[in-house]
Amino acid sequence: MERDVNATATTPPDSDPARKRRVHGMLKMYYGLNEEGKTVDHAESLDPCDINGPHFDPEVYLNKLRRECSLGDLMDQETCMVRQIRSLDSDMQTLVYENYNKFISATDTIRKMKNDFKKMEDEMDCLSTNMAAITEFSARISGTLQDQHAQITKLSGVHTLLRKLQFLFELPARLNKCLELQAYAQAVSSHRRARCVLQQYSHMPSFRGIQDDCHAIMDKLAQELRQRFRDGGSSAKDLSECVELLLQLDEPAEELWNPFLSPGSKTDILEFIDRGCNEFVSSLCLVIASYQQLFVNRPQEGNLASKNIPQMAIGKLHAFVDDLSARYFSLVERRIQEETSVGDNSLLVRALDRFHRRLQAVAKLLPGSAVPSQGTEIVVRAARERIKQYLAALQSFYLDSLTNVRQALAAPRLGVSSAGGGSHPGGPATGKDTLASLPDLLSSLSVSILNQIKSVLASVHLFTAKDITFSNKPYFKGEFCSQGVRDRGGSTPPALLLLLSRLCLDYETSTISYILTLTDEQFLVQHHSPVTAVTALCGEAREAAQKLLNHYVKVQGLIISQMLRKSVETRDWVNTIEPRNVRAVMKRVVEDTTSIDVQVGFLYEEGVRKAHSSDSSKRTFSVYSSSRQQTRYAPSYTPSAPMDTNLLSNIHKLFSERIDIFSPVEFNKVSVLTGIIKISLKTFLECVRLRTFGRYGLQQIQVDCHYLQMYLWRFVSDENLVHFLLDEIVGSTAHRCLDPAPMEQSVIEVICERG
Template identity: 35%
Template sequence: MTESANENPLNIDGNNFNSEKYLECLMKCATLKQVMDKEAEVITQSQFLQSEMQTLVYENYNKFISATETVRKMRSDFQVMQEEMNKLSENINNITTFSSQISENLKDSGNSVNRLCNTRQLLDKLQFLFLLPTQLNKSIEAGRYADAVHDYTHAQRVLQKYGSQPSFKSIQVECLEIIGELKKTLRERLLTPETSASELAESVSLLRQLQETDSSLQDIFLHCAGSRLDQHLKKLSDCVDDMDILEWVEKCNDTLLADLGIVISCYDEMFQDQENANLPEFANKVMSQVFCLFEDVVKRPENIGTDLLIRGLDKFFRKLQAMSEIISTDTVCVNAQEIVIKCIKHKAMVLQLTIHTQFKENLMRVRQTLASKGTENADLKDILNSLQVYLMQKVQASLLDFMAFLQTNLSFGLKTWCAKAVADACWTVISETMVNLSTMVKSMSCLQPSNNIPFELLLVLAKLCLETQENGVTTLHNHLVKLLEEAVPGFKLENKDTNSVIIHLSTAAQCALDSEVVYIGQTAAQMLRVSVLARDWLRAPEPRGPRAVCRRVVETLASADSAAAQLFPTSMKPSSDSSRRTIWSRAPSSFSPLNRIFSERIEVFSPACADRAALSNGALKVALKALVECVRLRTFSRHGLQQLQVDVHFLQQRLSCMGNDERLLNALLEDALASAQLRCVDPQLMEASIVDIICERG
């Protein structure tokens, strides 16, 4: 693009600019005003360029003058330097001449001085040998074992070479006795538990210099080091219940791990030319005990706080990384990763148990509230929202709590294995929380008849499981993915099995719904059963209105229907029965057993649906089926049959207003009335209009 612009003859800044063509093109394409403006622009630019060129000329002229003066000054300075260099060369030649003369004059004296020096050194060595036993005793008494060994090894070669001579033999024997005692002292210091790691290393090093065998020294060194480290382990074990995790880790790092590092470093330094077969086993044994103690510290309730746990874990992990560089095996590094993963898993277990316990306590408060207020005053939707928000917030807070393990300033924060462990732990919290919720709902559903749990609570829990199944699990999963992406960019969460969690929630919701339906149905059925079996229907008086038990049954079913209406929508369309107006005057023959064979079968204990009408119909089937079965066990008089006719009509009027399935309702009530007719000694039903009047008065 730049080359084509330079070759353009109309480009005023190009190398191939043609003024005539440019002027001709300008005259053809531009107006007079544009030409005049272009002229003014060109004049302005020309003046600006001329000013810049003049400035550059002045600047270059000043630089030229300055350079000329500098060259002139350098020429004069070089002349002075040349004169000084000539003088220096003359002085060096004179010094060389004088030095040669002095060396010649002192040659004989130097040889004499060398002989005297050699004689002096020999006398010093002899004096050192004669004073060696005394010097060794002084050093040993003062505890300066290293100086004693150094002096002995320095003179050992001379004593071995000239020990056979009488003047040196006594010195050699005395030195051997002193060194024997020193070896005994060093071995005793090795076996003393109070000896520090540096003193152990010093003792072993001195014994090696005294030509002790390496195999025995290795065993002694590791045995003594193990005894000292066992003391540290005992002290750390005693501190597990008295310190928080940060204090315990600091003490472990400063005592046991520091001494272990010194032991290993000294061992490698002292026996570097030997095979270290026992060292890895020794180090792994000590570290395994340290890991067990650390796990005990982590499991203490006081150390479960995230900030305290992470600070202690980070400091411990950094020390283990340093130890892994000292120990030649990979066991420490692997165990360090495992200890971090175990801490994350333990944190997940504690969090999900905490959520479960707190949710259970919250649920008990809700249960007490429902038991005290009742269905009429309790806002079930508000209770559901509070439970759902509480559960979701607790789980989300736990997930956010885990992200602290992925901080960039931590030694394990950005490790892939740590991110995977955090992701697994977060999903464990989500899944276990939902499974615990499902298990708790199932348990409460199974204990419903004996534990007197409010049926409203079962409806709330069923709705909670259903909404969590539909939206909650997916929301938490997406929230976890977002948190992991923010904490560890590029990390991909592996596919988690959400289906099993959803199945648990769905099963729990079904159990709660079934239990609620059975509970309401059996409550109403028990009232009907007692009222039918305890009454003498052969001596029944003429009916004056529906019995009180019918009103209680209607109130029970209405209360359950009202509670279900707050939580579950009505999606089923109620079916109408056009024969409702004439069922009370049918002949008993129309309800013969043969006709029942071809009638539609009613599943009394079929699974309940998450629908208001379905729940009401389910409880209705249980209650009225019990009525039918109890009626079949009794014998009725005419007034008894008519009383049952009034009760059935009352139930039909009141229960059909709740949105129940009229066909189902009428079928069961017809079956009850027909069974009474078949069991009646004088089966005469009242007119429908009379039944209506009696029910209205009642």
């Protein structure tokens, strides 16, 4: 009993599983629930004697007990019920107390959580305020120190870079020390680690200097390694180390197995061919002869198997010779390709001749071998490459000559005297520039190009000398002479175009015939395949001269047209003032035209002009020039009948001769100047047609056109062309004038003579 009491006292109510189940069972019974938590069916609880049922009847229950039980049983039943009632009452009180404690604990927890959340909310508000203040303060600090921060970041980056690249400044001294101590592997390793960095920063002068010093040291190291490799070294290990280090220095692997072909070799092409012929070709011929004596020409027995031995031996010999020759020919071709100098050809020609002759011995010892034909192909390819090199050198010389001419044409201007034909009485003052030297430039350019071509022909002629064995072979001389020698075939200053056009014209006249005659005499082209005719080349030269001269006219016309266009488009012609002078742009047009006349006159003849009238310099014209019928110029403008004059002007245009503005020019000064003036005045006319004019704008155009008429007629082949275009300009201006009141002709003449 004491043990049960102690156990009950020491064990918490909630920790006894049996008691907890019993309490739960009582609660279920009290609320009418079964073990699964569902309400007990009413059909099972209708017994009035069921003390746990909803229809319990105490009277019925007591009557039943009195009838069925004895007094002792009734006393025991009472005692049991009293005990159960007390136990249940105690359990209910305990349950109520426990729930009450839990409610109190939950209330305290909620109250505490509310207080804690309030405190936490206050702390978060305080934290948010502090963070805002910190952010604002940090922004002010960043704004204040932004420039300094950028500078510090830059300096930090520079400092980091300098720390990383510090070893570069000590690299040349370290490489020299390794070279002195013959620590070649360490030197190569140090240079390999720094090579990429030096290449990356080679645009900086300091690093460029370090890179140059390192390259010089490594070149010296490579020479020492190659020398040790040629000498054979002290052991196989040394040779292996030399090869490995040379490969790390980017030396070609194919050159390392033949020291004679390495870049350090100073032998010329003739010595190379001599050594190859004396060592390889002679040894190859000896092997061929010995092999044939042992296996091919040896007497065989009569059986069939022995008769097939020579054929098999010859096949193996051909394969052996072809394999060795292919390797030798690859070396020869690579050595020939190193001969890039276009100076003296004698060593190369002698070397090729010796190479070709020595291979003929192989052809005699081993008939049917492909070695001689392959050697001949090498000779032919070498000659072709030499022709290409000379052609490239000739083209480079031509471009350099043109560059010199361009620089001479761009020299500062000087003054030209009137003896040069550059000025005209009554005309504007003209300046004299380097145009006076155009004939000298043409002569110098032509002579230098001709001398260079003759020098190249003399160098190439060595391939066809009589003592050269391959020169008379049909597979070489025909194609080399006819196809190789005979038929090989930004913005530009206007003066250069003019000079080149004259040069091409001179070539068409005499130079091409002279050069081709000289070539035919030296190379005897007439005995071989047909070549390009002289007339065809002369025709191409004349066509090129014509295109250059046409382009020169367009360029010069465009230059003057740009001046006239800007002068029209940048002026307010409706609100302009009354004209008192000739506009400066018209004077500039006349000056530039005079300068072009002097320029072209140095290189081309005058040309043919139509007969001029005696009063050409005093010609005048009215606003509507087509109203003239018999007389050339109308006396004055009549504003009473503008529609009639417009109609007459249009009718006159229908029957007038059409002017071709961009027609090809002839090779004379008059034709060139006529083309330039046509382009310029046509541009002036089209610009006028796009503008609207007032009274004074019309009068200013009258003054400008009269001034141009006074001087431009003398440059063209037909003065009527200038008069017609200027009439068109003034007429178009009057048609687009809001108040067409032309200026008196006498006033115009006074203004132009004063200007």
